[in-house]
Amino acid sequence: MLEKLEEKEFVIAPSGQKANAKPYQMALAVEETQMVEMIKALLIEVAGEQEANAQYNAQFPGGWRNAEEKRWAPVFAQLDTLTQAISDAEVGDITSSGYPDYQLTVTSTGFKVAEALAQFRSLLNATLNDIVTTGRHFNPDLLHQAFKTYDDHYHDYFGNDYSDPRAMLFWQQIIGYIQRLMPANYVQAFCEGLANTVGKLRNGIPQTRLFQIEVYHAEFDEWVYPEFYPLTASRLGFDFALHSTGARWAKDAAKDAAHGDVRAFEAYVNQKQQTGCRHFRDSLLKCKS
Numbered sequence: 001m002l003e004k005l006e007e008k009e010f011v012i013a014p015s016g017q018k019a020n021a022k023p024y025q026m027a028l029a030v031e032e033t034q035m036v037e038m039i040k041a042l043l044i045e046v047a048g049e050q051e052a053n054a055q056y057n058a059q060f061p062g063g064w065r066n067a068e069e070k071r072w073a074p075v076f077a078q079l080d081t082l083t084q085a086i087s088d089a090e091v092g093d094i095t096s097s098g099y100p101d102y103q104l105t106v107t108s109t110g111f112k113v114a115e116a117l118a119q120f121r122s123l124l125n126a127t128l129n130d131i132v133t134t135g136r137h138f139n140p141d142l143l144h145q146a147f148k149t150y151d152d153h154y155h156d157y158f159g160n161d162y163s164d165p166r167a168m169l170f171w172q173q174i175i176g177y178i179q180r181l182m183p184a185n186y187v188q189a190f191c192e193g194l195a196n197t198v199g200k201l202r203n204g205i206p207q208t209r210l211f212q213i214e215v216y217h218a219e220f221d222e223w224v225y226p227e228f229y230p231l232t233a234s235r236l237g238f239d240f241a242l243h244s245t246g247a248r249w250a251k252d253a254a255k256d257a258a259h260g261d262v263r264a265f266e267a268y269v270n271q272k273q274q275t276g277c278r279h280f281r282d283s284l285l286k287c288k289s
């Protein structure tokens with residue numbers, strides 16, 4: 001409870017993120033609120049509440065949000081560039097094989113999209129190379145912005161049609177690729193369904209800890225349930241993205257579903273923040289009393 005690895009050493013999360021901190025801080029950094037509560041209780045038992053508060057402040061020192069914004073700023077900027085490149089794409093720049101596989105191809109005439117997409121993935125992958133010692137491991141604002149962009153511009157950027165290759169590229173290869181970086185508890189929430197997880201967090205019920213996803217196997221006309229990890233075997237971010245409603249790996253993202261994803265993800269992140277703030281606030285009140 002009081003130890004961490006030596007400087008420059010690190011552990012690697014299933015997402016590929018490198019980090020080095022004490023157990024309580026690790027849970028805080030990935031916003032694992034139910035685990036935070038459990039570990040904090042043990043930490044207080046071992047070393048007292050002041051130690052818990054000290055570790056919290058070490059993980060989230062003054063200015064950590066500014067540091068997070070600076071770290072992720074190039075990724076957000078490239079997301080804007082990539083979004084514009086996709087919206088400006090001409091017919092034939094991005095093609096789809098259609099039902100049932102919806103395999104996408106960025107053709108030679110769509111080189112601006114291809115370059116912007118490659119740079120976006122490179123910047124995202126680069127965030128995994130940092131050994132995170134303070135702040136959060138994942139910035140949920142990026143995924144929220146991607147969901148919201150898809151929803152807000154479904155009509156003008158993406159042809160008002162989920163099967164438009166521009167819409168499918170944004171859904172599969174941008175939203176899906178961002179989801180590869182999510183902490184494990186975020187993945188478990190998507191697998192359970194975000195609304196279900198929010199209800200459990202709100203009522204103190206243990207979150208489901210499974211990584212099974214639903215994938216429709218068109219060749220055999222059946223649903224299969226593979227494991228989400230390891231990512232090396234996953235086509236997430238290339239052929240699929242995760243919907244908020246119960247772990248469905250969607251090749252097509254209908255307008256209503258996309259709107260639901262925005263609202264569900266907002267509710268999930270807000271609930272995590274409320275839960276995390278409540279636990280820390282309660283500890284401070286006890287410490288003062």
